[in-house]
Amino acid sequence: xxxxxxxxxxxxxxxxxxxxxxxxxxxxxxxxxxxxxxxxxxxxxxxxxxxxxxxxxxxxxxxxxxxxxxxxxxxxxxxxxxxxxxxxxxxxxxxxxxxxxxxxxxxxxxxxxxxxxxxxxxxxxxxxxxxxxxxxxxxxxxxxxxxxxxxxxxxxxxxxxxxxxxxxxxxxxxxxxxxxxxxxxxxxxxxxxxxxxxxxxxxxxx
Numbered sequence: 001x002x003x004x005x006x007x008x009x010x011x012x013x014x015x016x017x018x019x020x021x022x023x024x025x026x027x028x029x030x031x032x033x034x035x036x037x038x039x040x041x042x043x044x045x046x047x048x049x050x051x052x053x054x055x056x057x058x059x060x061x062x063x064x065x066x067x068x069x070x071x072x073x074x075x076x077x078x079x080x081x082x083x084x085x086x087x088x089x090x091x092x093x094x095x096x097x098x099x100x101x102x103x104x105x106x107x108x109x110x111x112x113x114x115x116x117x118x119x120x121x122x123x124x125x126x127x128x129x130x131x132x133x134x135x136x137x138x139x140x141x142x143x144x145x146x147x148x149x150x151x152x153x154x155x156x157x158x159x160x161x162x163x164x165x166x167x168x169x170x171x172x173x174x175x176x177x178x179x180x181x182x183x184x185x186x187x188x189x190x191x192x193x194x195x196x197x198x199x200x201x202x203x204x205x206x
Contacts, residue, residue, distance in 0.1 A: 159184035
């Protein structure tokens with residue numbers, strides 16, 4: 001069975017959301033990061049980076065949020081959250097799937113640190129370019145989701161990242177962004193994931 005190692009108010013929420021979208025049985029193993037449990041040898045054997053989320057699926061160990069999303073969407077296909085390898089949409093799907101970790105998070109770091117870099121040297125170009133590309137992807141897809149009419153795991157990756165940016169006022173609340181995040185958070189699976197997180201927060205006292 002799939003076991004998610006997680007903590008509330010972390011990137012784990014996106015994996016909770018994905019697991020709820022998939023509708024598969026899974027276990028949750030809470031990692032008390034406030035008490036430093038992420039440095040326990042048992043957890044470091046799953047993710048040497050000592051970060052949540054991490055996941056096991058039988059003998060398989062997966063760390064890094066993007067890798068977990070890719071693994072689950074390809075491994076559990078009943079929910080059709082990943083285009084098949086021979087589907088022409090697969091290219092766009094993969095690009096967006098990893099855009100959150102490679103470009104959105106880098107853009108946030110640039111904003112937080114006021115880092116000045118030559119856009120030709122930075123892998124993400126610039127924060128402004130990242131946001132422009134997201135907006136073009138949302139508005140130009142021909143549907144409510146990044147792949148048009150089809151919701152995919154890529155929407156979980158990008159939607160989670162964009163929601164974080166809007167929540168903490170890192171990203172300019174462009175109309176396309178707020179509407180897209182509203183569509184994402186209106187999904188029943190997202191609501192279930194949020195409820196799981198809220199329950200965990202209440203149990204630990206906030």
